[in-house]
Amino acid sequence: LFLEKNQLYYMEKFRVIESTGSKVSWNWCSFLISGYWMFYRKMYIQAILYIVANFVLGLIPFIGWIGNIALWICAGLFGNYFYLEHVKKQFCEISCADSSNRSMLIQKRGGTNIVIPIILLIIPVVIGIIIAMFFAALGTMSYYYY
Template identity: 30%
Template structure:
């Protein structure tokens, strides 16, 4: 097996689709390329599309912000965990039913848009790393390091949830 799982190309033939595969990780590469709407073995598809097609992600739906941390999407994690908490902070008279509906919508939307968010992050990171003008070997090494998954990210997600809960409790006890 070649470097970074790239077996059918030599280093002079690596394209953005290959970079995306290195960034995602070999074990999930084919799954995510399909979810992004890319053909796996189409040699004419060497550039990344402008955006990913809308697709469902069960892991994001069931795992919520834990999935975001696992996929190293820390900015998205903070933004989305803050957005789900805002209605409870802004409107002090939200009923349990309304809170349940808001939370269910949050989970549904996350399951629906997570692949698009992940593709945007992948594309952003690939573009940023390519602009560093590293050797191709170093570029692929950085892509592999910055991409993939992170168990530490799950702990960051849990920490974010604890902070959100603390803010919620403090706001309801002392401010609202």
């Protein structure tokens, strides 16, 4: 119930992490779309920290670019481990709840959330359209003044 999607994949990755003690296991989704994947898997704090780190590193010329690539690779290498830790933390908190509320909490805290990643994909597009329209309007207005 908690994992909802790709249960076999994550159960196998979690089993290997637990049995070997290695925190490293590759996750293509966490590598390619790190922040979105974290929001999708309801790892909100980790996602916000990742995005803030990406933003701060982006402010530093050249070194920041290298840091962003390193952060991206680390997300791919440790994504499954971070997700396992998230699952463990959630289950620890859920286990403290009343037994009648546990299944509801598992469904509420677990699973996936596609809404936030989609919204985060749409926002830059909308902002880009608004900015383009603004500059297009400015260009049209300057045409009338000549």
